[in-house]
Amino acid sequence: MYEKxxxxxxxxxxxxxxxxxxxxxxxxxxxxxxxxxDFFVIEKEWIGYEEWxxxxxxxxxxxxxxxRYCIDEAGAFSVN
Numbered sequence: 299m300y301e302k303x304x305x306x307x308x309x310x311x312x313x314x315x316x317x318x319x320x321x322x323x324x325x326x327x328x329x330x331x332x333x334x335x336d337f338f339v340i341e342k343e344w345i346g347y348e349e350w351x352x353x354x355x356x357x358x359x360x361x362x363x364x365x366r367y368c369i370d371e372a373g374a375f376s377v378n
Contacts, residue, residue, distance in 0.1 A: 302339065309340045315347070324365030349377070 302311045315338040321330035335347035351359070356375045359367045370376050 302337075305341075307341045307343070309342060311337050311339045313337055322366065329365075351375075 299311075299313070302308050313336065315335060317332050317334040319330055320333045321328060323329070336350045337348045339346060339348055353375075356367065360369065360375075366377060368376055
């Protein structure tokens with residue numbers, strides 16, 4: 299949060315914004331769940347939700363929910 303507080307590109311940020319349903323494909327089936335992101339961030343040229351997790355937490359989530367979390371070709375973690 300310290301980085302966001304002093305980042306000149308950040309206009310506002312909110313921790314634990316509203317929960318909302320998300321839908322996605324998992325092994326060819328439609329599925330979904332309710333999701334509460336860690337932060338909602340408004341920057342000068344970007345608005346979106348952010349997950350702030352350690353690499354260890356993300357690795358565990360990939361193992362637990364392989365249809366939801368993954369590592370892309372560049373080695374970055376992403377949510378499907």
